[in-house]
Amino acid sequence: MAIYVLSPAAESDVTEIAASIEEDNPIAARQLVEDFLDAFERLAKRPAMGHRRPDLTSRQVLFWPVRRSYLIVYRAAPSAIEIVRVFNARRDLASILAKLPD
Numbered sequence: 001m002a003i004y005v006l007s008p009a010a011e012s013d014v015t016e017i018a019a020s021i022e023e024d025n026p027i028a029a030r031q032l033v034e035d036f037l038d039a040f041e042r043l044a045k046r047p048a049m050g051h052r053r054p055d056l057t058s059r060q061v062l063f064w065p066v067r068r069s070y071l072i073v074y075r076a077a078p079s080a081i082e083i084v085r086v087f088n089a090r091r092d093l094a095s096i097l098a099k100l101p102d
Contacts, residue, residue, distance in 0.1 A: 002044035003080035013086040017070070032067070039066050040083055047076035057097040065089070073097070 006014070014036055022029035043049060043064055050062030050072075061084055064072040071093075073085040084100060087093075 004040045004044040006083045010083040010086050035066055044081050047081050056093050059100055
C-alpha cells in the first residue's frame with residue numbers, strides 16, 4: 001500500500017488553493033483537490049517520478065506538476081513520502097523553498 005503524509009504547510013496550501021478557487025467555481029475547486037489527491041497517491045506508489053530543481057534548492061526534495069499551474073514538493077522515504085508544500089508555480093519558488101525545514 002502506498003503511503004503519503006502531508007506536512008501542516010501542505011495541508012494549509014491545499015486548503016487555501018481550494019478556498020480561493022471555490023469562491024468562483026466550487027466544482028473546479030473540488031476537482032483540483034481530487035487531482036492533488038490522485039497525484040499524492042501516484043507519487044506514493046512511484047516516488048522517483050518527480051524531478052529535482054538544483055536551480056531552486058539544494059534540499060533533498062522532488063517536484064511534481066499538477067495541471068501545469070501547481071507544483072507538489074515532496075520528500076521520498078522508504079516507507080512513505082512527505083508532501084512538503086503544494087503551491088502555484090507562478091509564485092516566487094526560491095523564496096518559498098528557502099523557508100523549508102531541513
